[in-house]
Amino acid sequence: MKKVLITGANKGIGFETARQMLQHGCYVCIGSRSVENGRAAVETLKAKGLSHVEAVELDVTSSESVRVAREEIGRKTDVLDVLINNAGINWGMPQSSLEASVDQFKQVFDTNLYGVVRVTQAFINLLQKSAQPRIVNVSSSGSSLTLHSDPTWKYYSHKAALYPSSKAALNMYTIDLAYQLKDTPFKVNAVCPGFVATDFNNHRGTGTVQEGGTRIAKYAMIGPDGPSGKFIAEEYNPQTGETPW
Structure with missing residues (x-):
């Protein structure tokens, strides 16, 4: 039975991805x-007959929280x-x-980039013990x-200073991480779930959480011949999923 950790999984796309990975x-x-909130999510999943699940307190912006979560999970599995x-x-x-403050940039990057770095570095030694380790960094085609830069792109006018830049930085981290692990069984990819309607975007998205969860779960479960070091957005490119950086 594969063991999976999903950050921010008590609601939205993370919760749906958890449900699909359990399935x-x-x-x-x-x-x-x-x-x-994590325990409430677990109870919801267990009520659906999905029992191989537990909650762990994990604030990706806190090095101490990440350390404690790593110790807790490490006591239960190697x-x-x-x-x-x-x-x-x-x-x-x-x-x-022109108006977003440096403090706002720091807060967004602290979760969307530095949080990924904290968690990945904390759990890498457990992942290295897997026969087929997989890392999926949830990104966005908007990055x-x-x-x-293409005026013909349908979301060209959807500009924002904070979120897309943090995800663009995450994409670069994904490239470098995949390179560091290129001679190992790891597969590391940045995956966009699509413009999914959740409270994250005030339900303005055009896709469903089921579609988003399916896209993430697919790359969490890819076989040894699957891609690594790629930027995948199947909503943009339904054929191969590969998306320009």
């Missing part, structure tokens, strides 16, 4: 900044097969390049520099 026969740790770095914030709108 794939995995054991899932629901990472949640609020352990109460291997982690899948890490899905899903936790993220967008700060809301508007996000003006593509190429697309945002």
